[in-house]
Amino acid sequence: xxxxxxxxxxxxxxxxxxxxxxxxxxxxxxxxxxxxxxxxxxxxxxxxxxxxxxxxxxxxxxxxxxxxxxxxxxxxxxxxxxxxxxxxxxxxxxxxxxxxxxxxxxxxxxxxxxxxxxxxxxxxxxxxxxxxxxxxxxxxxxxxxxxxxxxxxxxxxxxxxxxxxxxxxxxxxxxxxxxxxxxxxxxxxxxxxxxxxxxxxxxxxxxxxxxxxxxxxxxxxxxxxxxxxxxxxxxxxxxxxxxxxxxxxxxxxxxxxxxxxxxxxxxxxxxxxxxxxxx
Amino acid sequence: xxxxxxxxxxxxxxxxxxxxxxxxxxxxxxxxxxxxxxxxxxxxxxxxxxxxxxxxxxxxxxxxxxxxxxxxxxxxxxxxxxxxxxxxxxxxxxxxxxxxxxxxxxxxxxxxxxxxxxxxxxxxxxxxxxxxxxxxxxxxxxxxxxxxxxxxxxxxxxxxxxxxxxxxxxxxxxxxxxxxxxxxxxxxxxxxxxxxxxxxxxxxxxxxxxxxxxxxxxxxxxxxxxxxxxxxxxxxxxxxxxxxxxxxxxxxxxxxxxxxxxxxxxxxxxxxxxxxxxxxxxxxxxxxxxxxxxxxxxxxxxxxxxxxxxxxxxxxxxxxxxxxxxxxxxxxxxxxxxxxxxxxxxxxxxxxxxxxxxxxxxxxxxxxxxxxxxxxxxxxxxxxxxxxxxxxxxxxxxxxxxxxxxxxxxxxxxxxxxxxxxxxxxxxxxxxxxxxxxxxxxxxxxxxxxxxxxxxxxxxxxxxxxxxxxxxxxxxxxxxxxxxxxxxxxxxxxxxxxxxxxxxxxxxxxxxxxxxxxxxxxxxxxxxxxxxxxxxxxxx
Numbered sequence: 001x002x003x004x005x006x007x008x009x010x011x012x013x014x015x016x017x018x019x020x021x022x023x024x025x026x027x028x029x030x031x032x033x034x035x036x037x038x039x040x041x042x043x044x045x046x047x048x049x050x051x052x053x054x055x056x057x058x059x060x061x062x063x064x065x066x067x068x069x070x071x072x073x074x075x076x077x078x079x080x081x082x083x084x085x086x087x088x089x090x091x092x093x094x095x096x097x098x099x100x101x102x103x104x105x106x107x108x109x110x111x112x113x114x115x116x117x118x119x120x121x122x123x124x125x126x127x128x129x130x131x132x133x134x135x136x137x138x139x140x141x142x143x144x145x146x147x148x149x150x151x152x153x154x155x156x157x158x159x160x161x162x163x164x165x166x167x168x169x170x171x172x173x174x175x176x177x178x179x180x181x182x183x184x185x186x187x188x189x190x191x192x193x194x195x196x197x198x199x200x201x202x203x204x205x206x207x208x209x210x211x212x213x214x215x216x217x218x219x220x221x222x223x224x225x226x227x228x229x230x231x232x233x234x235x236x237x238x239x240x241x242x243x244x245x246x247x248x249x250x251x252x253x254x255x256x257x258x259x260x261x262x263x264x265x266x267x268x269x270x271x272x273x274x275x276x277x278x279x
Numbered sequence: 280x281x282x283x284x285x286x287x288x289x290x291x292x293x294x295x296x297x298x299x300x301x302x303x304x305x306x307x308x309x310x311x312x313x314x315x316x317x318x319x320x321x322x323x324x325x326x327x328x329x330x331x332x333x334x335x336x337x338x339x340x341x342x343x344x345x346x347x348x349x350x351x352x353x354x355x356x357x358x359x360x361x362x363x364x365x366x367x368x369x370x371x372x373x374x375x376x377x378x379x380x381x382x383x384x385x386x387x388x389x390x391x392x393x394x395x396x397x398x399x400x401x402x403x404x405x406x407x408x409x410x411x412x413x414x415x416x417x418x419x420x421x422x423x424x425x426x427x428x429x430x431x432x433x434x435x436x437x438x439x440x441x442x443x444x445x446x447x448x449x450x451x452x453x454x455x456x457x458x459x460x461x462x463x464x465x466x467x468x469x470x471x472x473x474x475x476x477x478x479x480x481x482x483x484x485x486x487x488x489x490x491x492x493x494x495x496x497x498x499x500x501x502x503x504x505x506x507x508x509x510x511x512x513x514x515x516x517x518x519x520x521x522x523x524x525x526x527x528x529x530x531x532x533x534x535x536x537x538x539x540x541x542x543x544x545x546x547x548x549x550x551x552x553x554x555x556x557x558x559x560x561x562x563x564x565x566x567x568x569x570x571x572x573x574x575x576x577x578x579x580x581x582x583x584x585x586x587x588x589x590x591x592x593x594x595x596x597x598x599x600x601x602x603x604x605x606x607x608x609x610x611x612x613x614x615x616x617x618x619x620x621x622x623x624x625x626x627x628x629x630x631x632x633x634x635x636x637x638x639x640x641x642x643x644x645x646x647x648x649x650x651x652x653x654x655x656x657x658x659x660x661x662x663x664x665x666x667x668x669x670x671x672x673x674x675x676x677x678x679x680x681x682x683x684x685x686x687x688x689x690x691x692x693x694x695x696x697x698x699x700x701x702x703x704x705x706x707x708x709x710x711x712x713x714x715x716x717x718x719x720x721x722x723x724x725x726x727x728x729x730x731x732x733x734x735x736x737x738x739x740x741x742x743x744x745x746x747x748x749x750x751x752x753x754x755x756x757x758x759x760x761x762x763x764x765x766x767x768x769x770x771x772x773x774x775x776x777x778x779x780x781x782x783x784x785x786x787x788x789x790x791x792x793x794x795x796x797x798x799x800x801x802x803x804x805x806x807x808x809x810x811x812x813x814x815x816x817x818x819x
Binding site (some may be wrong): 174181 | 611613640643645648653654666670715
């Protein structure tokens with residue numbers, strides 16, 4: 001069975017894909033649907049959802065369109081999630097690969113360096129990094145990437161260590177290939193499946209991290225994000241709960257979709273580890 | 280011995296949709312009499328293990344019994360509810376498996392694992408259980424029983440683990456013992472001991488044995504009755520002597536023909552020029568060692584010298600742990616020896632630096648044991664074959680033309696080049712491995728157990744190919760194997776290794792007809808089916 005067939009036969013994963021595609025579509029089309037942008041005041045504040053024509057989700061504390069805010073927030077969340085994951089992979093994969101392949105002191109050095117990052121709580125480090133740098137989208141993305149690469153490095157290292165013991169690696173050595181060539185062309189392609197799965201889950205974690213940072217007021221002041229919306233509405237949560245609830249739902253649904261996709265990819269890429277019976 | 284212990288009628292086991300055939304086994308009928316050993320013989324995928332698993336209720340998910348009966352003790356065991364099946368397992372039907380290391384719990388002492396069998400069936404009190412365990416350990420011939428029952432599986436050798444498994448299987452005196460390739464993972468001498476143990480126990484306890492194997496040599500040693508299976512069908516059945524002596528079905532004949540019979544090849548005159556000279560090679564493995572513990576040293580290869588002449592096939596034979604693979608890997612410098620020389624065409628491979636070595640690599644190539652692990656699953660065949668030549672500086676177009684030519688030579692056809700390894704069977708992959716080695720135009724090929732993982736008929740084809748290549752291309756091969764019968768088919772000379780030392784070296788005729796060393800004689804005697812052979816050639 002092909003990869004796609006296995007993946008598409010997984011109901012949960014397909015639901016995840018549909019939700020994610022919807023979120024992506026909304027994010028891309030935000031300027032078309034809401035040409036005024038998320039910051040402009042359009043009505044009086046605290047309009048409840050479904051109470052006013054043209055403002056399906058009501059207005060926030062300053063009378064801004066909540067629906068527009070959610071759509072623009074999706075852009076930030078997805079962008080930060082994707083870019084920070086790519087950056088984390090760019091740090092983690094080479095480091096883990098080199099550590100696992102060359103072993104001995106290279107491994108020792110790389111792993112101690114990794115552990116140095118793992119001893120500091122993720123979120124605390126991210127806060128410190130954003131606080132030191134200016135809170136811009138770039139610095140937030142970078143901070144998230146810096147706190148999320150260590151697990152990638154450890155995963156890749158473990159995979160490389162098991163693949164390099166296989167006989168085809170010996171065969172490549174006997175064929176006279178250089179060590180670097182063996183690592184890049186023979187070993188790494190055999191480690192992509194778990195990396196893909198991990199990456200899909202990392203996007204979800206990154207979205208959560210970004211929301212948390214924005215909630216604390218450490219977000220980019222020029223970018224509307226779901227976390228910022230919750231943070232801004234927190235003071236009025238007793239009177240106008242939906243202002244926190246709606247962006248919260250957006251985060252939950254998006255992260256859930258990514259997790260479903262990750263699980264589906266995991267089952268599709270490692271059919272023998274699938275929790276479902278092979279029927 | 281006519282009273283059937285197990286009577287299987289029209290058993291059909293369905294495979295999940297999308298498998299290569301509908302049924303693992305289709306409408307098979309056979310019976311095993313009390314006190315009888317029935318050998319079920321077949322190549323991989325013939326459904327022989329599925330039959331055993333169905334009887335034990337151990338079929339994998341997605342596979343199920345479609346129809347048929349298995350009458351045992353007056354009841355159809357296929358139709359029993361799960362609780363009844365569980366009671367039956369161990370108590371009246373016991374099973375031993377191929378790989379004793381994975382079949383034993385690594386974290387439990389041997390004694391506990393045996394007593395657990397009693398505990399699971401609520402029999403005896405703890406003191407009696409321990410006494411019985413000790414008795415069983417003694418019965419299966421494990422040395423020093425008091426110590427063994429306190430040992431963990433990893434502290435035992437492969438043969439000892441299999442004995443422990445048998446002790447567990449015998450604990451409740453089952454009426455039927457199912458043995459699924461129990462000796463395949465063992466050395467010949469150990470295999471001979473285990474087979475003898477099974478024969479002894481059968482005589483003593485009078486149980487029925489269903490013995491699954493792919494090896495006709497084993498069949499010749501122990502079988503009373505034989506069933507030959509192919510693609511889920513029984514193609515031939517009968518008394519062992521009849522099936523082995525006068526096979527009726529063409530498939531059985533083909534299988535028997537494919538067995539390396541030990542018919543010795545004509546002695547050939549060999550060139551004097553050496554392709555490989557190994558001088559005083561030594562490799563010591565050091566393990567453990569800490570502040571308070573001495574380092575353990577294992578001399579894997581201990582001052583071994585030998586030569587392979589140009590155009591010669593030298594068989595390197597030995598049991599596991601004899602150092603034969605270490606020697607082979609040192610010859611291609613996958614392992615750097617501690618002392619000694621490996622001379623290939625005058626260059627000492629063992630002394631080169633990493634960079635110099637890369638330029639000399641092509642001189643010695645290797646064909647690996649496991650056809651499934653030795654090809655990169657994410658690389659096309661063309662890449663696998665041409666990587667080496669291209670790294671050597673041969674232009675891509677020429678390397679690819681050569682690769683296609685080689686694929687034709689090994690009998691796969693040039694269009695195999697664009698495909699991925701998973702599209703090929705084990706035997707075909709081994710042909711690709713051979714083509715890959717040949718692409719480097721080596722002076723010597725080291726074949727490390729290159730046919731051990733293959734079914735007999737495929738094995739015979741690959742051996743034919745090697746023999747053909749030897750005469751066409753004047754190849755020199757260091758052929759490492761644990762199977763003397765295979766070595767006899769292909770090799771000009773045979774070197775026997777034991778515990779890192781070279782015990783004996785001589786022409787095939789010398790080794791088989793007049794072995795000088797006790798160990799060589801022991802190895803020859805342990806070959807299953809040594810007394811039985813259709814041409815009367817091997818018997819020393």
